[in-house]
Amino acid sequence: ATRPVRIYANGVFDVFHIGHMNALKQAKNFFPNVYLMVGVYNDNIAHYKKGFTVLTQSERYESLIHCRYVDEVVTDAPLAVTPEFMEEYHIDFVANDGRKAGHSKDVYKDIKAMGRFIPTESTSGISTSxxxxKVTRxxxxxxxxxxxxxxxxxDLNVGLVKKTHxxxxxxxxxxxxxxxxxxxxSQLLLQMVEGRSYEFCKRLADISANFRENWNGKLPESKEGRSKFYELDEGWYEFV
Known part of the structure; x- marks a missing residue:
């Protein structure tokens, strides 16, 4: 069997989210058989590149370890991926969106020149920033x-007056x-009362109509000469 293609992706990965996962999924699925290594910057590089982070470097390392697409996490990763670094980790390709966010220098320039750069697409509408x-708003x-x-x-750095507010x-x-x-x-109760009132009036009208239909000016008698009637539900009576 052929060996897996070793692809390296790097970044800050602060507040690990679906955008990060989509990028890593693209890298993992670029070839049928891929061993995906992910380099995570330490706090110094992360703060230089993106500004102050929500999670510490240890927390960001731990987030990547549990991602299903990641085979290996490279901690304290360098900002620039050099040919020497690629040789040390036996990297075949480097995958990233290639943007120069946070700094003006294209750190993938040499990798692109070597034809060993794989561009990934960012997920619209989602980023750590x-x-x-959203939290700030x-x-x-x-x-x-x-x-x-x-x-x-x-804990929340809120003053007493603000907390009371x-x-x-x-x-x-x-x-x-x-x-x-x-x-x-109250509205529900009113609807129930109105509904029951309608049912009651309809029942009363039906009984009245049935009574008029069977009433001939006197109480109907049974063979024994006595009035015969049947009891209906709720205490109502119908003559037969």
């Missing part, structure tokens, strides 16, 4: 969420929800 922006919502889940204001907002929100529930229950 977009996730951080909804800052108050997430702070209130974590306060309700037991985090202290010191959030608590008042939550109390008002709970009051609005209670009022809404009462309104919903």
């Amino acid at each position: 977009e996730i951080i922006a 909804n800052y108050d919502i997430y702070v209130r969420r974590n306060l309700r889940r037991g985090y202290s204001r010191k 959030y608590e008042i907002q939550d109390a008002i929100g709970e009051l609005h929800e209670m009022v809404k529930n009462v309104e919903d229950q």
Whole structure:
């Protein structure tokens, strides 16, 4: 059997998400038989390239280990992939989206010149920066969420006045929800009453019509000369 094609992909991989997984999946499936190595930058390089990270280098290493497409994680990976590095790790191809985000130099220039670069497509609408922006846009919502889940204001770097403000907002929100529930229950009860009233009136009309149909000015008698009737549901009686 032929040996696997050894492909190397590298990056920060902060807040590991579906965009990262899609890129690694592309690299893993580029050839029928691929051994995928993933290099993860340490904190110094990551902060230089992308800015302050959410996860530490150890946490980012651990995230990649559990990805199904990854066969090996290279920790403390270099920013530039050199021919010497490729030879050391027996790398056949390097896979990346090739963008120069965070720095102006194309670190894959030499690899591209060698014809050993595999471009991957990024996933639209998802990135670590977009996730951080989403949290930032909804800052108050997430702070209130974590306060309700037991985090202290010191854990969240929130002042006492701000924490009290959030608590008042939550109390008002709970009051609005209670009022809404009462309104919903009242509406449901009204619908039930209206429905039962319609059923009651229809039943009464049916019994009245049946009574008129069988009534001849006197109570019908049985062979024994006594009135004969049958009891219906809910205490109503029908003459026969």
